[in-house]
Amino acid sequence: MWKGDARILSAWRWLNRKDVKQGKKAKGATQPGILYEFPWEFMGSYKYLLFLPFLYVVCSGQDDADNWCYHMLVIAGLRYAQSWVWNFLSRNHNLTDRTRIQDKGLDFNQVDREDNWDDYIILQAIVASIVHYLPFLYCSNGVCHAYKDFPLYDNKGLIKLILIHMGPTEFIYYWLHRALHIHSLYAKYHSHHHASFVTEAISGSVHPFMEHLMYTANFAIPLVGTWLAGGASISMFYLYLLGFDLLNMIGHCNFEFFPVWPFRVFPWLKYLIYTPSFHSLHHSRVHTNFCLFMPLYDYMYGTLDDKSWDLFYKAAAGVAVPHSAPSAVFLAHGTEFLSVFHLPFMTRSFAAHPFRTNLIMYILWPLCLPLLLVIRLIGRVFIADKHKLLQHRIETWVTPAFAMEFFFRSQWPRINSYIEDAIMSADAAGVKVFGLGALNKNEALNGGGSLFVKKHPDLRLRLVHGNTLTAAAVLHKIPRGVEEAFVVGATSKLGRAISLYLARKGVKVTMMTQSRERFEGIRSDCPAAYRGNLKHSLSIEDGRNCSCWVVGRFLTPAEQKVAPRGTTFHQFVVPPLPELRKDCSYTSLPAFTLPDSATGFRSCEMTMERRNVHACHAGALVHLLEGWTHHEVGAIDPDRIDVTWEAAERHGFRLVPDKKIC
Structure with missing residues (x-):
């Protein structure tokens, strides 16, 4: 000394x-x-x-x-x-x-x-x-x-x-x-x-x-x-x-x-x-x-x-630090090819800021092909980063696939095999909650995760798509007192849950879908007293007089033009809509700011600002903190929307506010 x-x-x-x-x-x-x-x-x-x-x-x-x-x-x-x-x-x-x-x-x-x-x-x-x-x-x-x-x-x-x-x-x-x-x-x-x-x-x-x-x-x-x-x-x-x-x-x-x-x-x-x-x-x-x-x-x-x-x-x-299994895992995937450079171990400074592409970044394009080959050769999910939430160890894993690959049916077996192997590995290690992010829970791909629960009924971990909290976030951005809403992408998992929830609250909901059968299926899930609040639409023109649009699919410039002046586009579509209407407002994708008890975050979750995560990620963490024992897969239960929202608030998650709404 x-x-x-x-x-x-x-x-x-x-x-x-x-x-x-x-x-x-x-x-x-x-x-x-x-x-x-x-x-x-x-x-x-x-x-x-x-x-x-x-x-x-x-x-x-x-x-x-x-x-x-x-x-x-x-x-x-x-x-x-x-x-x-x-x-x-x-x-x-x-x-x-x-x-x-x-x-x-x-x-x-x-x-x-x-x-x-x-x-x-x-x-x-x-x-x-x-x-x-x-x-x-x-x-x-x-x-x-x-x-x-x-x-x-x-x-x-x-x-x-x-x-x-x-x-x-x-x-x-x-x-x-x-x-x-x-x-x-x-x-x-x-x-x-x-x-x-x-x-x-x-x-x-x-x-x-x-x-x-x-x-x-x-x-x-x-x-x-x-x-x-x-x-x-x-x-x-x-x-x-x-x-x-x-x-x-x-x-x-x-x-x-x-x-x-x-x-x-x-x-x-x-x-x-x-x-x-x-x-x-x-x-x-x-x-x-x-x-x-x-x-x-x-x-x-x-x-x-x-x-x-x-x-x-x-x-x-290998015994200087404990190597116990994480309590929760959130499974993400690549978006565009350049997103590989946003991984925490690829570029520390770039990863510490929201993902944005610019002209200078395209200099890195020649490196994308060899990196894609390496990722394909690895052929399994990998760890992107590790964090802590209270006493819980949490990790972000990544499926070795990019967004465009999820839209090719020929790639679905390969992608599902990655996800399934990761789930089984996590289950064997003792992980409690496994969250599915973005397209990893695509309905056409695996039924929002239900495919894996049906195939492996003895899973000890809880599989969570997190969309219940996503639906809650979209709904809490809709001002109280709204009397009618026009829902595009109405028969999707989120569109269905949001429509049913609003109808129960007395809101007149116009659901645009080309499938009468799917509309009637959703309408039959609504309590009889509120079914009259659900209306079927085949045309975007039916939203011309409604200033509250809930959007779950891409809208063309012509479709956006139909909305009246002062409309707010409440969106859960990925990627977000281009903001073409200066006389309208666009909400951001539902996201939450992490509670102060979350530590070890040194990189941004794709386009999110620092310490913000997508709502589905927050949903998986809330599932862990609440100790819920049910799988959250498949269709969203509207009865759990308020329960999940209240749990998120209780644990310190805060909805990321939007810029000023018209």
Whole structure:
């Protein structure tokens, strides 16, 4: 222990206080000091324009004999590529969940705070270039020496590079890191980094500008030192910068990467290379394990955590965190092809915002085909992310199919086999509630899930399509006092339930459907006293005098034009209607904001805003919290609409409001 421990722990408790609201972007440091922000922070995403001078020099043929700007761009590109790989692994529960070190989830606060994780790549490219283009670094015996004219490769120089790093750089970093844990410096700078209790691969580069200046100066020692020792080369920059990033990301990836056997066969390795679990203890216990990559310095100066190797062995064996089955699973699927990049483990920043396509994204189209092939080869449902709701573990799984595939009858057996296998796997694992999202519960595909309940009557889990809460959400958007409604898509699962509910409330409902038989079937389900409130329609023209439209299918521009001025389109159609009528209002798809007890949400559910989920997803979670023992499949029971709504409100789910209605 050292004297700053108590102050550090006090600052750590401040960082983790409960009054910090999830989702609000905040600085990580408790008392930000001078040079806290990077000079280009005001530029936002335009900061990448700082690479343009390098690109201009290369493209204009003005690069020097070392091809310096070319190599700086290539190294930067490789650093970004490597970070993507490790971010993919760090967030991918399917590949790395077994050796997880910490199972506490991340939130949007951390994602936002770490959004500038790559500023150091820009900084180091600029600083290295300034040094390279200086006329000279030193003069000796009347000869001035500049940091240039590098050979492509020097094997002895690479050995010198590693030795200089192991000596001066590791030593200086250790004591600099210790100094940054002194209360004043910790509060002003280093607490920004430690705000990430559970780290991701890129968390290791999330520091204030002042810290990065200090680190850059220290990490320049091996590069300049090797040059002074007569061993510098172009390959030196590749090895050191990419190797440094690799070790830094390994240390923060939150899954144990190293096997146990090398450390048992060669015990001295414990002092030469750290492990992810070793550095994880620094973030969880704060005042131990200060080294950069070599635990030797913690051992020498008495700051080696005595739990370091126990945690390593546990994590490597897959027992560092519990691996119990989730209480609830929600099964989603891809929408358009580009939606694959919205998965949490594909792009952290993109996934943290509602899914929107733009022209720049279509650059990724060439990657879609190989990704589609990989998904098809995997051939099974996979985990997208994990969360918590009160004491319950909840997970989002994804069917390896895109929306357009659900409309081809030839694909139905394959898709249903994915869903069925996932249900049976979840049932065997002890999952309590299995929610079906979007087209996974399509009526034509599997009868809203009833196919699986009939086929497997002994299911222990409860299968839930969640549409009862969806119907409740649509109905609660319809103002009280409405006397008539025009329902399009009236014989669908939701259209039927909404029509029956409104009819019972005394609303005159015109149900547009080409099937008289289906209309009569729904009408017969309505209590005799209210059947007169249901009217059959064959034409969209019958809605011309009704300002309350409930829409469950796509409407053409001509059909929308029929609605009178001031109409509100209450929709449950996917995708939502294009808002063509400026004199009308369009409700959004039914969605709920999660209660405060829901944690670990770091990505948006497709087009939903942060911490909002589709109504059917919320319906599955309410089913879990209420402990209901019935399957919610097939037709919606109108008698349960109010019951489900009240349960959702009681558990803190709040209907996402629409923009102003006409």
